[in-house]
Amino acid sequence: DAGITQSPRHKVTETGTPVTLRCHQTENHRYMYWYRQDPGHGLRLIHYSYGVKDTDKGEVSDGYSVSRSKTEDFLLTLESATSSQTSVYFCAITPGGSGTEAFFGQGTRLTVV
């Protein structure tokens, strides 16, 4: 257990509504990541953070924003949810630094109807 908690674990929302997913870690690690998992695509990086208020885009960042105002929390926001954002979202940390072994949360299953 790497001390990563994602909330909520499941959510159903309507198209056009804003949604925020939370990732909380207890170990004060610098690097945190948001991935989405879709069949046939594996895990794709949405955004990542390398410190408080330091974030950068991943490969599928359109339609998503992130914030990191505290070391322990990394928030992912869908400003206006679309059906294409129905997915399973995973948060990860890399305690050893960037590009090292990643530890994952349990995932959030988001359905946009």
Add this chain to the structure above:
Amino acid sequence: GEDVEQSLFLSVREGDSSVINCTYTDSSSTYLYWYKQEPGAGLQLLTYIFSNMDMKQDQRLTVLLNKKDKHLSLRIADTQTGDSAIYFCAVPKSGYNKLIFGAGTRLAVHP
């Protein structure tokens, strides 16, 4: 093409060996990883290999790395039903603060 490629599905008989392959286009000189995901769960690190190694063995698992061909493989000996899962290879992208994952190979083990 994709940075990291894997075949999507592998079916093996219980007791046989499984070989899951991964090819990549770019990697920094650090570790390369194999992750396992069981149904409804997050990813768990299964094993890894450092980029200056050709082979690593860990009980039933053997990882082979061919840096020249940018090819990574995971062999599971004596495959059991409990090995049924999705297996992801992950490669650090050179110059970036991130791991790049393959699409995952779903391993199905049948009697």
